[in-house]
Amino acid sequence: MPLLEISELSVDFKTGSGQFRAVDGVSLTVDRGEILAIVGESGSGKSVAMLAVMGLLPWTATVTAKTLAFDGRDLLTLSPRERRKLVGKDMAMIFQEPMSSLNPCFTVGYQIGESLKVHLGLTKSERRQRSIELLNAVGIPDPERRLSAFPHQLSGGMSQRVMIAMALACRPKLIIADEPTTALDVTIQAQILELLVSLQRETDTGLVLITHDMGVVAETAERVSVHYAGQKIEEQPVGPLFSDPHHPYTAALLAALPERAKGKHLPSIPGVVPGQFDRPPACLFEPRCRFATDRCRTKVPPRQGAIAGFALCHYPLTHGRPIGHPNPEGREVAA
Amino acid sequence: MISFIIRRVLLVIPTFVAIAFLTFVAIRLVPGDPVEARTGERGISPERLAYFRHELGLDQPVWKQFLDYLWQIAHGDFGTSISTQTPILTEFTTLFPATLELATCAMLFATILGIPAGVIAATRRGTFVDYTLMGAALTGFSMPIFWWGLLLILFFSVDLGLTPVSGRIDLLYYFEPVTGFMLIDSWLSGEEGAFASAVSHLILPTIVLGTIPLATIARMTRSAMLEILGxxxxxxxxxxxxxxxxxxxxxxxxNALIPVVTVIGLQVGALMAGAVLTEYIFSWPGIGSWLIESIQRRDYPVLQGGILLVSGIVILINIFVDxxxxxxxxxxxxxx
Structure with missing residues (x-):
């Protein structure tokens, strides 16, 4: 049984101009001790899907799913109170903006100790003890003194270390890291990522790493799920994904990596992710896809099997060539 | 910290001079002077008039009167009332506890109800509860103190006979003031029913004076909370x-309390203005009634000194808020 099992998760937002589907039929599993990367552009619904798992979406969101189970428990039927016993204890989340994710009015010690008190009922001295341990584990020097520091006295990297310490506080089974390094200096990014992965290995927790950075994916993940406009469009282990992407979007994303650029210009994917009003009727990637045909415009693409990386595509690629496509060379799409 | 307080207190001096100047000029712009106000319609001979004016120093040029007054204040002397011949500081310290008691109760009333109301409205944003609370706050905020006070008196005191109309305590009770705060003094006196009487006298003035701060605090808390919740x-x-x-x-x-505390601090000034009106409506023997009477009597030293002392207290409270x-x-x- 996987640690986290999501099937056909959809999230709709009520907006002033009607319903907007941010997550559309996403299925995922995460095992204990595994690192799953969720990749996609901004607006691909990757964060929203994980916020739905944590139960952190605003009231304007409606979550529907066939299965949403964590550690054998059905999250959909749990009462809010029962769910809060899991959240922050067995599953924890780290956010993108460490500086604004810590409460400016409370000390680091208070904020780390809070979940220890609420979930584990530790006494004041036990909490202090454990907080020092945690700060040590995340590589913060002089932890005793840091406990009484306020967030504004910490740098971005330090804040993210504190966030990680907070997430680890109750020894969770699953950590969801939502772009944990995006807001940090490049020099700090690698450190934080390394820290996260080494702690994950030590404690055998499952880790969901949400990112748009393919470099981060290549370095850390074991399995990769690629998302586009709210849908999961491909899922593969990290090696095969980089060597043989099956969905044209994944291929285009990888081709856009600077280290893979062949010419003087970086290749890019023309167009933008569709929004609420310009959602294509069939394949969502079709307007930006160089292999798109009339079939892609009219017929919703099928989910391919494991061999084709579960790609959501009429013509999944194999070694860069679309299978069964009338014109395998594709066309140039105007940027 | 200490240097911060010292700096703030030093900054008070120019404010004080400005306030002294404004009240000094404003009261002299009102027709009549203390001597005329006391002689009334019967009039007085020009010689006597000139004599009394000379006695009070009113025949001096205004700028010289002002400088003399500043000099006097700088030595801690607020002067004596023209009409009662009592030192102003003495009158102030006797009357101020009544105002302070009323203002404190009003502020507590406003804060204790206003913050939860704002929080509830913010967490139930866009619902019936939110609209009701904010509608009530807007109504409260727009209510003229005079009209609101009379309305409450009419309903609770006259129609229902639940609360007394005026004063701080029933005339039945008499005890020597210890602290000047009627709630405490009546409690200490041990007289049966005295405390209850003091409370019942406080209820309406507290509501009247607290309504505007209550509405302001509730609205401020709501908007601060809405921002913070995101x-x-x-x-x-x-x-x-x-x-x-x-x-x-x-x-x-x-986090939301930070802007709310600012608003509470600013409300203290408005509260003093409101206290003048409220005390007048409820015949509350405090600073407000004292100042209004001093205007009618053209009692220059009382008005000048009283306003200076009240502003001093407002400034002190603002430093405390900071x-x-x-x-x-x-x-x-x-x-x-």
Missing amino acids: EDYVRTARAKGLSPFRVVGIHALR LLYGVLNPRIRHAR
Whole structure:
């Protein structure tokens, strides 16, 4: 049984101009001790899907799913109170903006100790003890003194270390890291990522790493799920994904990596992710896809099997060539 | 910290001079002077008039009167009342506890109800509860004190006979003031029913004076909370699996209190203005009634000294609020 099992998760937002589907039929599993990367552009619904798992979406969101189970428990039927016993204890989340994710009015010690008190009922001295341990584990020097520091006295990297310490506080089974390094200096990014992965290995927790950075994916993940406009469009282990992407979007994303650029210009994917009003009727990637045909415009693409990386595509690629496509060379799409 | 307080207190001096100047000029712009106000319609011979004016120093050029007055104030002498011949400081310290008692109760009333009302409205944003609370706040905010006071008297005192119309306590009770605060003194006196009487006298004035601050605090709390509830750290708090009470009441409210405390501080000034009206309506023997009477009598020293003392207290409270800021907001505490 996987640690986290999501099937056909959809999230709709009520907006002033009607319903907007941010997550559309996403299925995922995460095992204990595994690192799953969720990749996609901004607006691909990757964060929203994980916020739905944590139960952190605003009231304007409606979550529907066939299965949403964590550690054998059905999250959909749990009462809010029962769910809060899991959240922050067995599953924890780290956010993108460490500086604004810590409460400016409370000390680091208070904020780390809070979940220890609420979930584990530790006494004041036990909490202090454990907080020092945690700060040590995340590589913060002089932890005793840091406990009484306020967030504004910490740098971005330090804040993210504190966030990680907070997430680890109750020894969770699953950590969801939502772009944990995006807001940090490049020099700090690698450190934080390394820290996260080494702690994950030590404690055998499952880790969901949400990112748009393919470099981060290549370095850390074991399995990769690629998302586009709210849908999961491909899922593969990290090696095969980089060597043989099956969905044209994944291929285009990888081709856009600077280290893979062949010419003087970086290749890019023309167009933008569709929004609420310009959602294509069939394949969502079709307007930006160089292999798109009339079939892609009219017929919703099928989910391919494991061999084709579960790609959501009429013509999944194999070694860069679309299978069964009338014109395998594709066309140039105007940027 | 200490240097901060000293700096703030030194900054008070120019404010004081400005206030003294404004009241000094304003009261002299009103037709009539203390001598004329006392002689009344019967009139007085020009020689006597000139004599009394000379006695009071009113025949001096205004600028010289003002400088003399400043000199006097600088020596801590607020002068004596023309009509009662009592030192102003003595009158002030006798009457001020009544105003302070009323203002404190009004502020407590406003804060204790206003903050929860704002929090509830913010967490139930866009619902019936929110609209009701904010509609009530807007109504309260727009209510003229005079009209609101009379309305309450009419309903609770006249129609229902639940509360007394005026004063601080029933005339039945008499005891020597100890603290000057009727609630405390009546309690200490041990006389049966005295405390209840003092409370019942306080209820309506407290509501009347507290309504505008209550509405302001509720609206400010709501908007501050709405902003804070969207912050990343509130999401972090929820991601810890904390109860809604902890998330809203501790993580969000603590941050939302920073702007709310500013508003409470600013309300203190408005409260003093409101106290003048409220005391007048309820014949509350405090600073407000004293100042209004001093205007009618053209009692220059009382008006000047009284306003100066009241503003001093408002300024002191604002300094205290600034200090409270530091307690609430660690970023400010460390910047000092």
